[in-house]
Amino acid sequence: MRRIVAKASKPDCGSDPKKRQIIDLDAHTFKILSIADASKEINIKALIEKSLRKKTKDLEDANLYTYLAKNDPDGQVYLNSKEQIAFEKEMGL
16 A cells, blocks of 8 residues: 655645645555556646545535535526526527
8 A cells, every 4th residue: 555645744835834744545546546656747746636626626616516506595586488488599408
């Protein structure tokens, strides 16, 4: 099993502080990431960080939607028939 080490670092001017974390990767996962690293000239660390940032953004969006749907009833207003037809036409439904 391979380990990727991550530690907390001090923030640069105006940026968020970074956190480091140790994660364990099984040999197969590490091998596949290493091949991707070599073939695409992308660093394993950068690949993992990019993937986690995207996942975090998706989670933030989902959490925000859940909060708004629960606490902001204006987001749950149904369309009238004219708006429904326009929406379906725009979406190709």
